[in-house]
Amino acid sequence: MRLLAFLFSVLLLAGPASAAESSDWSGSESGRVRLISSVAATGSAASLRLGLHFQLAPGWKIYWRSPGDAGYPPRLDWAGSANLGAPVIQWPAPHRFVLAGLQNHGYMGEVVLPLDAPLTVPGQPVAARLAVEFLACAQVCVPQKAELSLDLPAGPAEPSAFAHDIGRFSALVPGDGSRHGLTVEAAEALGAGEASVLRLSLASTEPLTAPDIFVEADEVAGFGEPRVTLSPDKRHAVLNSPVTPGTVLKPLAGALLRITVTDGLRSLDAMVTPVPATASPSTESGLLAMMAVALLGGLILNLMPCVLPVLSIKVLGVLSHGGGERGHVRASFLASAAGIIASFLALAALAIAVKQAGQAVGWGIQFQQPGFLVTMVVLLALFAANLWGVFEISLPTWLMTGGGGNHHTVLGHFLSGAFATLLATPCSAPFLGTAIGFALARGPEEITAIFAALGVGMASPFLAVAAWPDAALRLPKPGRWMITVRKLLGLALAATGIWLLTVLAAQTGLFAALVSGGAVTAAIAIMAVKHRLPASSRSAVGACVVALAGLALAAPFHGDGGQASASGGTIPWVAFDRAALTRLTGEGKVVFVDVTADWCITCKVNKAAVVERGEVARRLGLPQTVAMKADWTKPDETISRYLASFGRYGIPFNAVYGPAAPDGLALSELLSESEVLAALDKAAGP
Incomplete structure (x- = not known):
C-alpha cells in the first residue's frame, strides 16, 4: 500500500506533458491540428524533429503531397519563427480514396507529418510559428487555416511525450524498400x-x-x-x-x-x-488480326469518294496500256503500288514523330494545315492541265517506261499512288478506323505495321494487275477517243481542287482561298495561251507562272482565320464543351456529340444520309436533346484528346450521352438511322 501511494504521488507531481512540447490544438468541424516536438528542449543538435499532428473527425480526409485528381496538400508558412530554418516535410505513405468520382490520395483518422527542422544557432531556444493551410474533405471540401505556436527552451534534448507518436509515423515514410x-x-x-x-x-x-x-x-x-x-x-x-x-x-x-x-x-x-513494353504473345496475335483488318480497310479505301478523282490518273494509264507490252504494264502498276505504300509509311513516320513529341495525333490531320491544302490544289491543277493538254513534261529517258506525257513515266505512276493516299485520309472505310485507332494507341512498331498493311491493302488492285498484266492489255487500243477521256478525268481533278479550296476557305477565310484559286487559274490560262504569244514574250511566261504559284501558296498564310461553318438545317447545334457533358446529363438531357470537319467527306455523307433528316433530325431538335458539334477543321488539342479517350484518332466520330450513359456510347463511323435512334433511347434510360 505504501508503494502504491508513492507511485500515485509521483504521477500527480509529474502531471500532463509539458506545454513546451506542443502547441495548443486548433480545431474545426473537420477535426483538429497541433504542432508537436520529439524533444523537450533544443539540446546541442543542428536540427529538431517536429511533427504536424492531425486528428480528423470521422469521414474527413486531408491530402498527400500528390493529391490525385483534385485537392492540394497542406501548405506551411514559418514566418515569424526564431532560430528555426525551413523544416522539410516527411510524408507517410498515403491511402487511396474516391470522392465525387475522383481518385484522391491522402490520410484519414490520425496522422503525424514528421518535420526535419534545422536550427540557425544550435543549443539556443526556438520559437516556432506556423501558419498551416489545408483542405479537409468529407462530402464537401472545406479550406482550413490554423495558427500554431511552439516554444522550446535550451537544455538537454530529452525525449518528449510525443517522441513515440512522431517515431511511429516516421516509420511509415517510404524508403528504398x-x-x-x-x-x-x-x-x-x-x-x-x-x-x-x-x-x-x-x-x-x-x-x-x-x-x-x-x-x-x-x-x-x-x-x-x-x-x-x-x-x-x-x-x-x-x-x-x-x-x-x-x-x-x-x-x-x-x-x-x-x-x-x-x-x-x-x-x-x-x-x-x-x-x-515488350510484346506478349497475345499482343502479337492481336497485331496480326488487326493487320488483317487493315488490309481489308485499305482495299475498300479505293472505293471512297476522296480517292476516285485522283485515281482517274491511273484510269488513263490503264487505258493507255491497251495493246501494249506486258513489261510496261507490270512496271507502271508496281510503281503506283510503291507510291501508295511509301505514302502510308511516310504517314506512319509522321504519326510516330508527333507522338514522340507528346502531341495528339489523328488520321487526316494534314488537312488541318493550310499549307498542305494549297499545295495539293496547285499540284492537282497541274495534273488537270496536263490531262487537258495545256502542257507536257518531258522527263529524262531513264525515268521513261513507254514514252508520252508525265502519266506514262515510272515517276508519274508513283506520284499518282502517293496523291491517292494523301487524299484518301479524309475518307473513312469500314474497318479503317478500328485499325488506325489500334495503331495510334500503341508504339512505333505497331504503327508502322498497321500503316504498311493499310498501304498494301489499298495497293492490292495494282499489285494484282502487275501479277496478271494481261487484264490491262485486253483493253481497247489507245485512239482519239482518249482525248475526251483525258478531258473528263481532268475535270474530276479540278473538282477535287475546288473542294480543297472550300476547305481552305473555312480555315483561312474566303478571300485567301479566292486569291489562291484565282492565281492557280490564271497560271493555267497563261500556259494555255503561251503558244499564241509572240516568241519574244514567251520567255517571261515561266517566270509569271512561278510568281502566280508563289502567290497561291502564300495567300493562306495572310488570311483572316476563316469562320466556323454554319450549322444550318433544323438542328440547333451548340459548340462542343467536354466539361458541360456531366452537367447536361445530370440535368436529365441526352447529348449527341458530332466530331466533324469540312474536309471529312464521310462526315458529310453521315449528315446528309442520317443525322440531318427524318426521325434523327426530329429527335435532335427536341428540347431534352442537345446536339453538340466539335469542329476539327482546324487543329484542336481538346478535340484530339477527346477522340483519344475513346481510342479513336480519326473522324467521323459520334457519341451519345445521357442519364443512363454518362460515359458516352460511341457510334459506328458509318451511321444508320436505327443505330442513332437506339443509342438515343438507351442513353435516355427508362
Whole structure:
C-alpha cells in the first residue's frame, strides 16, 4: 500500500506533458491540428524533429503531397519563427480514396507529418510559428487555416511525450524498400497517348496482400488506380496504372517518374524510367488480326469518294496500256503500288514523330494545315492541265517506261499512288478506323505495321494487275477517243481542287482561298495561251507562272482565320464543351456529340444520309436533346484528346450521352438511322 501511494504521488507531481512540447490544438468541424516536438528542449543538435499532428473527425480526409485528381496538400508558412530554418516535410505513405468520382490520395483518422527542422544557432531556444493551410474533405471540401505556436527552451534534448507518436509515423515514410523487402523489378510503358499504361513489376520477400501504386509525374501525365495481378505465391505482382484521360503531356517511355508503392504498412519510394513494353504473345496475335483488318480497310479505301478523282490518273494509264507490252504494264502498276505504300509509311513516320513529341495525333490531320491544302490544289491543277493538254513534261529517258506525257513515266505512276493516299485520309472505310485507332494507341512498331498493311491493302488492285498484266492489255487500243477521256478525268481533278479550296476557305477565310484559286487559274490560262504569244514574250511566261504559284501558296498564310461553318438545317447545334457533358446529363438531357470537319467527306455523307433528316433530325431538335458539334477543321488539342479517350484518332466520330450513359456510347463511323435512334433511347434510360 505504501508503494502504491508513492507511485500515485509521483504521477500527480509529474502531471500532463509539458506545454513546451506542443502547441495548443486548433480545431474545426473537420477535426483538429497541433504542432508537436520529439524533444523537450533544443539540446546541442543542428536540427529538431517536429511533427504536424492531425486528428480528423470521422469521414474527413486531408491530402498527400500528390493529391490525385483534385485537392492540394497542406501548405506551411514559418514566418515569424526564431532560430528555426525551413523544416522539410516527411510524408507517410498515403491511402487511396474516391470522392465525387475522383481518385484522391491522402490520410484519414490520425496522422503525424514528421518535420526535419534545422536550427540557425544550435543549443539556443526556438520559437516556432506556423501558419498551416489545408483542405479537409468529407462530402464537401472545406479550406482550413490554423495558427500554431511552439516554444522550446535550451537544455538537454530529452525525449518528449510525443517522441513515440512522431517515431511511429516516421516509420511509415517510404524508403528504398529494402527495410520492407520490396523491390521494383521493371517499369514499362504500354500503349501511347490516352491509352498509355505504366506497368510495374514488383517483388516481395513476404506475401503481398493489397499492393497499390501512386505515380508523381506532373509534366508527363496523371495516373489512375492500378489493375493488380498477383503471382500464385503472392511474392510477385504486376501493377498496370492507366493514365487519366486528358492529362497526357508527353510519352511515358523515357520519362522520369516518382513512384510510391504501398502494401499495408509496407512501402517503397523510387524513381523509375519506363522502357517500351515488350510484346506478349497475345499482343502479337492481336497485331496480326488487326493487320488483317487493315488490309481489308485499305482495299475498300479505293472505293471512297476522296480517292476516285485522283485515281482517274491511273484510269488513263490503264487505258493507255491497251495493246501494249506486258513489261510496261507490270512496271507502271508496281510503281503506283510503291507510291501508295511509301505514302502510308511516310504517314506512319509522321504519326510516330508527333507522338514522340507528346502531341495528339489523328488520321487526316494534314488537312488541318493550310499549307498542305494549297499545295495539293496547285499540284492537282497541274495534273488537270496536263490531262487537258495545256502542257507536257518531258522527263529524262531513264525515268521513261513507254514514252508520252508525265502519266506514262515510272515517276508519274508513283506520284499518282502517293496523291491517292494523301487524299484518301479524309475518307473513312469500314474497318479503317478500328485499325488506325489500334495503331495510334500503341508504339512505333505497331504503327508502322498497321500503316504498311493499310498501304498494301489499298495497293492490292495494282499489285494484282502487275501479277496478271494481261487484264490491262485486253483493253481497247489507245485512239482519239482518249482525248475526251483525258478531258473528263481532268475535270474530276479540278473538282477535287475546288473542294480543297472550300476547305481552305473555312480555315483561312474566303478571300485567301479566292486569291489562291484565282492565281492557280490564271497560271493555267497563261500556259494555255503561251503558244499564241509572240516568241519574244514567251520567255517571261515561266517566270509569271512561278510568281502566280508563289502567290497561291502564300495567300493562306495572310488570311483572316476563316469562320466556323454554319450549322444550318433544323438542328440547333451548340459548340462542343467536354466539361458541360456531366452537367447536361445530370440535368436529365441526352447529348449527341458530332466530331466533324469540312474536309471529312464521310462526315458529310453521315449528315446528309442520317443525322440531318427524318426521325434523327426530329429527335435532335427536341428540347431534352442537345446536339453538340466539335469542329476539327482546324487543329484542336481538346478535340484530339477527346477522340483519344475513346481510342479513336480519326473522324467521323459520334457519341451519345445521357442519364443512363454518362460515359458516352460511341457510334459506328458509318451511321444508320436505327443505330442513332437506339443509342438515343438507351442513353435516355427508362
